[in-house]
Every structure is written in structure tokens, then in C-alpha cells.
Amino acid sequence: MSKHALGAIIPAAGLGERLQCVGSPKPLVKIGGLTLLERTIRTLRLGGVDGKIVVVVGHRGDEVSKFAASRKLDVVIVTNPDYQRGNGTSVMAGLDHMPERFVVAMVDHLHPPQSVKTLLECEGDFVAAVDTKPSFADVEEATKVRLEGDRILDIGKKIPEFNAIDTGLFLCHRDSLRELVPAQDEALSWNTVKRMWLASGRQIIACDLQGLPWIDVDTPEDMAKAIDVIMSWAPSGKDGFVSRNFNRHISRRITRLLANTPTTPNQISIMSLLLAVAGSLLIARRAYVPGGLLVQLSSIIDGCDGEIARVRLQQSNQGAIFDSVLDRWADSAVITGMALSSESRSSLVAGSLALSGSLLVPYSRARIEAELGHIPSSMLSIGMTRDVRLALLAIGSILRKPRETLLSIGLLSNLEVLRRLLQLARAS
Numbered sequence: 001m002s003k004h005a006l007g008a009i010i011p012a013a014g015l016g017e018r019l020q021c022v023g024s025p026k027p028l029v030k031i032g033g034l035t036l037l038e039r040t041i042r043t044l045r046l047g048g049v050d051g052k053i054v055v056v057v058g059h060r061g062d063e064v065s066k067f068a069a070s071r072k073l074d075v076v077i078v079t080n081p082d083y084q085r086g087n088g089t090s091v092m093a094g095l096d097h098m099p100e101r102f103v104v105a106m107v108d109h110l111h112p113p114q115s116v117k118t119l120l121e122c123e124g125d126f127v128a129a130v131d132t133k134p135s136f137a138d139v140e141e142a143t144k145v146r147l148e149g150d151r152i153l154d155i156g157k158k159i160p161e162f163n164a165i166d167t168g169l170f171l172c173h174r175d176s177l178r179e180l181v182p183a184q185d186e187a188l189s190w191n192t193v194k195r196m197w198l199a200s201g202r203q204i205i206a207c208d209l210q211g212l213p214w215i216d217v218d219t220p221e222d223m224a225k226a227i228d229v230i231m232s233w234a235p236s237g238k239d240g241f242v243s244r245n246f247n248r249h250i251s252r253r254i255t256r257l258l259a260n261t262p263t264t265p266n267q268i269s270i271m272s273l274l275l276a277v278a279g280s281l282l283i284a285r286r287a288y289v290p291g292g293l294l295v296q297l298s299s300i301i302d303g304c305d306g307e308i309a310r311v312r313l314q315q316s317n318q319g320a321i322f323d324s325v326l327d328r329w330a331d332s333a334v335i336t337g338m339a340l341s342s343e344s345r346s347s348l349v350a351g352s353l354a355l356s357g358s359l360l361v362p363y364s365r366a367r368i369e370a371e372l373g374h375i376p377s378s379m380l381s382i383g384m385t386r387d388v389r390l391a392l393l394a395i396g397s398i399l400r401k402p403r404e405t406l407l408s409i410g411l412l413s414n415l416e417v418l419r420r421l422l423q424l425a426r427a428s
Contacts, residue, residue: 005051006120007102008044010075011090011190012037013058013083016108018219025060027107028067029217031226032259032311036217037064040107041073042313047116052076054097055107056090058083088188092181098174104190109168110226111214112233113313118212119169124205125176126197128152129169133211136229139165142216143191145206152204155194164206167214176202227256230311240385243303247387251303258304259311268305269323272298276330280337283397288341292397295334299390302327324362327386331358334393335409338402350406357413358389364417368424379423382416389413 016026024030027037034042041053053075057064065077080093091104103116119129130145130152131137144162146154155166180200181193197204213232217223231252239248258268279294305323309315332355339351361384368375389409396405 005099006049007051007098008049008053009091009094009098009102009104010040010053010055010107011087012055012064012107013080013090014087015059021220025063027064031110031223032230034312036107039110039313040105041075043111043113044103044105044116046113046313048120049103051099052097054078054094056080056094086187086189088190088193091190095174095178100174102172102174104170104172106168108217109214110217110229111169112212115169115209115212115214118209119171119207122171122205122207125173126202127171127205127207129167129209130164130206131167131209131211132164134165135211135213136215136225137165142166147206150206152206156191167209168216227259231256240387241383242387242391247300247303250300251307255304255307255311258308265305265309265314265319266322268301268308269326272302273326273330275301277333280333284337284340286341288397288400292394295390295397296394298330299387328359335406338393338397338406342402347403347406350403350410353410353414354406357410357417360417361413364420368420379420382412384413384416
């Protein structure tokens with residue numbers, strides 16, 4: 001932990017009355033395969049919080065504590081015996097464990113990690129993440145905020161005029177907060193603390209999330225809506241033409257079904273490989289139509305592993321490498337099966353050309369991104385991404401044109417690699 005590590009407090013002590021029908025304590029309610037508590041912790045870590053995370057418990061706190069211990073969550077559990085006086089007391093209960101600067105993250109507010117990253121870019125002793133363009137939040141139920149520039153002038157559930165809403169994320173200064181709120185026995189909500197801060201003449205800086213997808217989960221209806229919010233930040237930024245316009249429309253529906261199951265991203269990657277291998281064996285036996293359909297299904301399923309990883313905030317370099325290696329095996333199997341199906345020398349030559357192009361397109365992209373940090377869009381103009389190659393293989397199989405399909409993929413893929421090399425040579 002660095003000298004200037006940033007901590008976080010997660011108030012998780014309330015009754016959660018409108019979700020009591022679920023049966024679990026509110027922090028342990030599951031959305032998309034993860035509890036609200038796990039989501040908040042992962043969001044904070046991925047967003048840049050590198051210090052101690054304190055979870056303040058109260059109502060059914062033993063259950064939350066046992067869950068955190070069983071999952072070996074990297075948190076400190078603090079019990080707040082005064083939680084019924086308001087969630088402001090939970091923030092104050094965690095102060096002794098905090099470094100000078102820390103984040104307050106409400107356990108029932110679901111955010112993408114980008115929300116935390118945006119918050120941490122702002123400066124001030126008290127910074128509130130607000131949203132002037134809410135996409136999913138229930139504005140009627142939300143805490144309203146009146147802004148002037150980047151300053152908050154008023155905040156509360158029932159203020160008469162507002163132009164933004166509170167998103168449940170804050171960046172605070174420990175000593176200033178402790179000085180402001182002395183020990184007391186009265187009710188103390190977090191909104192009360194904010195109003196006390198403003199009344200003392202201090203400023204609350206607004207950090208505008210400007211429509212980033214987030215939601216406050218208070219009711220069963222919010223739980224159903226939350227999966228849509230999570231899925232809205234799940235798509236990959238590297239989709240090819242076929243994925244954008246066809247595969248994703250199906251893979252997202254499959255991902256929604258898988259999100260609340262124990263299925264892991266790596267298991268989905270393996271399933272995609274097995275489908276591709278099964279398709280290649282059928283194609284090799286000239287069962288072209290079912291083989292081609294399995295190849296396309298493999299391509300669709302291949303999108304689900306990344307979606308599940310993003311839905312569950314489980315993205316990792318190891319997972320990306322595992323998926324990439326399995327993709328190369330799958331490509332090799334399908335191309336080999338199609339080349340063998342024709343039993344001609346020309347098909348084997350076309351297969352070799354297609355295989356080299358299918359391996360070199362992702363390899364050249366990976367090398368360019370590693371060296372330059374990105375790949376220029378001009379190097380992607382032919383667009384022979386994996387989803388496009390698999391779609392061509394599937395269509396070529398269904399049309400019973402293995403040799404022509406392999407030849408077209410081989411020529412277009414290698415042409416794309418050649419264009420990238422020439423552009424690099426000109427640039428250097």
C-alpha cells in the first residue's frame with residue numbers, strides 16, 4: 001500500500017426495508033451473479049481505490065460479516081451499533097480506519113468502474129459524484145442537487161429546484177469531516193452531513209458523471225432493471241461488423257440467462273471451442289449445413305465470455321490470454337476441417353493460406369497495440385476480424401463452397417496483414 005493510498009467506506013448497515021422480501025440482507029442481494037457488496041468492492045478496486053476498504057454493518061451484520069469472511073473479501077468489517085440513527089453514523093464509524101482522503105460508496109448504488117475513476121479525477125475536501133443526464137435512475141426517488149457551475153448550492157430529497165441528482169459516490173477529507181460532525185445522539189443521515197457541510201460555509205464540488213450508466217437498487221423492480229444497466233456497460237469495444245450487427249443481439253440474451261448462474265467466463269470460452277471443434281468435424285465429414293451452423297453458434301457464444309466477465313467485473317489479462325489461445329485453436333480446427341472436406345490439393349493450399357491469415361490478423365494487431373498502445377483505424381479498414389472470418393466459414397460451409405471460402409478468407413486476411421506492414425513502414 002502506498003503512502004498516499006486512497007481508502008473507502010461502504011455503509012451497509014441499514015434495514016433495506018423495501019428489499020426484505022428477497023430474504024437476504026440488502027448488501028447480500030444478488031444482481032447478475034454478484035452480491036451488491038461484492039460489486040461495490042470490485043467497482044472501487046477497478047476504479048482506483050488502492051487502500052483499505054471498510055464495510056460498516058449493522059442490521060443483520062453477522063450474516064454480512066460471515067459472508068465477507070467466507071469469500072475472503074479484502075475488507076475490514078466495522079459494526080455500527082447506532083445504525084438506526086441514520087447512514088451518516090455509519091460513515092463516521094469508519095473514519096478511524098481511513099487515510100486522509102477516502103471514498104464513500106453506498107452499497108446499493110451500482111456503478112461502472114469509470115464512475116469511480118471520474119470521481120477521483122476531481123479535487124476538493126468534499127466531492128460528490130452527480131448526474132445531470134441520468135439514464136436509468138429514478139429521479140423521483142433520488143436525492144436532488146442544485147448546481148451552479150461545479151459547486152453544489154443545495155442538496156436533499158425535496159428541494160424545490162434541482163438540475164442534477166446525487167449518485168451515491170463521494171470523495172472526502174477525513175479530518176475535515178471529523179471536525180464538522182461532533183459526537184451526538186440525534187439522527188444523522190448522510191444527507192444531513194452534506195447539508196451541515198454547506199451550512200458551515202464549506203464547498204461541495206460536483207463531479208458530473210454525465211449519463212454514465214448507474215442505478216440505485218431499492219426495490220425488486222430496481223433489481224430487474226439493474227441487469228439492463230449492467231449490460232449497458234458490458235459490450236466490447238473491439239466488435240467487428242458481424243458481432244455488432246448480428247452476434248451481439250443473440251449473445252446478450254444468452255448472457256442475461258447465464259449471469260445468475262455459476263458459469264464462469266473460462267467455461268464459456270471452452271464451450272465456444274468445443275462447438276467450433278464439433279462443427280469442424282461435421283464439415284470434414286461433409287455435413288456442411290449443421291457444421292456451418294455450429295461454427296456460427298460458436299462465434300456467438302464466444303461473445304458471451306467477455307460479456308459475463310464485464311457484467312461480473314472479472315476482466316483480467318489471464319482471461320483474455322486464455323480466450324485468445326482457445327480462439328486460435330478453434331479457428332485452426334474449422335479451417336482444417338473445411339480443407340479436408342474437399343480432398344483436393346488446391347483446397348489444402350487454400351486452407352494453408354486461410355490458416356496463415358487467420359493467425360496473422362490477430363497476431364499483427366496484438367503486436368501493433370503492444371508497441372503503439374493502439375491500432376490506427378486505417379489498419380482495420382478491410383475488417384477481417386474473427387467474427388467476420390467465422391461468418392464467412394459458416395456461410396461457405398452451408399453453401400458447400402469450401403475451397404472458394406478458404407481462398408477468399410486467405411486472400412483478404414493476408415491482404416489486411418500486408419496493408420498493416422506497409423503502413424508501419426511508411427510511418428517509420
